[in-house]
Amino acid sequence: xxxxxxxxxxxxxxxxxxxxxxxxxxxxxxxxxxxxxxxxxxxxxxxxxxxxxxxxxxxxxxxxxxxxxxxxxxxxxxxxxxxxxxxxxxxxxxxxxxxxxxxxxxxxxxxxxxxxxxxxxxxxxxxxxxxxxxxxx
Numbered sequence: 001x002x003x004x005x006x007x008x009x010x011x012x013x014x015x016x017x018x019x020x021x022x023x024x025x026x027x028x029x030x031x032x033x034x035x036x037x038x039x040x041x042x043x044x045x046x047x048x049x050x051x052x053x054x055x056x057x058x059x060x061x062x063x064x065x066x067x068x069x070x071x072x073x074x075x076x077x078x079x080x081x082x083x084x085x086x087x088x089x090x091x092x093x094x095x096x097x098x099x100x101x102x103x104x105x106x107x108x109x110x111x112x113x114x115x116x117x118x119x120x121x122x123x124x125x126x127x128x129x130x131x132x133x134x135x136x137x
Contacts, residue, residue: 020064020109021048023116027107033058042093044085049107057100059087061124064109075106080124 025035033051040047049060061083063074083104091097106121 016066016111017062017064020111020116021062023109024060024062024107024118025049027116027118028060036094037090040086040090042086042089044087044089045082047083047086047090050090052097052100055100057087057091057097057102058105058122059083059090059102060105060107060120062107062109067110074108075124080104084125 021038025038028049028051029035031053033053035049035051036057037050038048040050047059048062049058051058051060061075061079065074087102087104091100091102103123104125106124108119108121110117
């Protein structure tokens with residue numbers, strides 16, 4: 001239900017963002033990832049999706065966009081740093097994953113007809129990721 005007070009655009013953005021996160025979650029599951037948490041909050045920040053597969057723990061930031069813009073990567077350096085800190089905080093609270101490789105990933109979701117175009121960029125740690133990444137599925 002839309003908010004009585006507030007902007008309708010904010011409500012639509014929220015609904016689109018939640019749908020994009022659900023699409024990203026399904027996409028990861030189909031590729032063999034086990035979803036451990038969604039919307040996890042810790043001292044380091046929030047992680048949209050925490051997933052595990054074959055000794056890798058991925059802290060995923062999901063960005064849902066209405067269109068694909070290859071010249072505008074949707075995550076700033078400060079956001080990448082917060083995501084990396086949050087991933088470490090997650091492992092601190094869940095020491096069973098201490099032996100896993102920890103990796104912050106970015107998942108960009110764009111609606112396409114009845115489906116979604118999903119692009120995942122692995123390991124967006126601040127020192128490894130650059131804004132020159134080519135955005136392609």
